[in-house]
Amino acid sequence: MTTVNKEEIQKFSKIADEWWDTKGKFKPLHVFNPIRIKYIKDKCISHFKLDQNKVQPLSSLKILDIGCGGGLISEPMCRLGATVTGIDASNKNISVAKLHAKKNGLKINYINTSPEKKIIQDKFDIILNLEIIEHVDNVDLFLESSSKLLNKNGIMFIATINRTFESYVKAIVGAEYILRWLPIGTHEWNKFLKPEEIQNKLKKLNCKNLSLDGFSYNLLSQEWRNSKDCSVNYIIVSG
Secondary structure, three states: OOOOOHHHHHHHHHOHHHOOOOOOOOHHHHHHHHHHHHHHHHHHHHHHOOOOOOOOOOOOOEEEEEOOOOOOOHHHHHHOOOEEEEEEOOHHHHHHHHHHHHHOOOOOEEEEOOHHHOOOOOOEEEEEEEOOHHHOOOHHHHHHHHHOOEEEEEEEEEEEEOOOHHHHHHHHHHHHHHOOOOOOOOOOHHHOOOHHHHHHHHHHOOOOEEEEEEEEEEOOOOEEEEEOOOOOEEEEEEO
């Protein structure tokens, strides 16, 4: 069995050269990144009782970034001191990520694989599943395979898009067709998962649901902020 959707891999491989173009097809992720990084950093500092005043507060932690793409989250986590492994089913994404990390003098272990293939033998303190679960086949296998790679006291972040009327209007009609933030066809609404659907799957895997938060975008300020509104973008922290 596999979690890899070949059509999705081909779709993102075609535009892999644009991962680090802040004005290109991945511009929305670059805008989204600061709030995601701060959220992950703050949750990790709180959960592992780390010193928030350190320049590299995550220096004692091992992170697995699943569906790492070109490394947009892997690199900031590395700069925060973590030992980072990034995996992606697209070999083109991994090639881009490796090259960019090398140019910036960052030591990140990038591997072309997916979690169910069992190539990764280590256990991690933090697992990042960010904007990936809506692109995989066999969500149950994906979550099961991911959770097996988590240390006993570790935490897993799952960020995705809710399956609501509002998400259809904003994430697909608005972002893809009107504002053209994303290439048309980036998302399929019926692949979006509601928070309770993921939480129920995690419970079956004996994972605790530690928190649920939303992210909302302000068109006027063109900034993202943390929110309790999970109708479009949300993130689950599980342990």
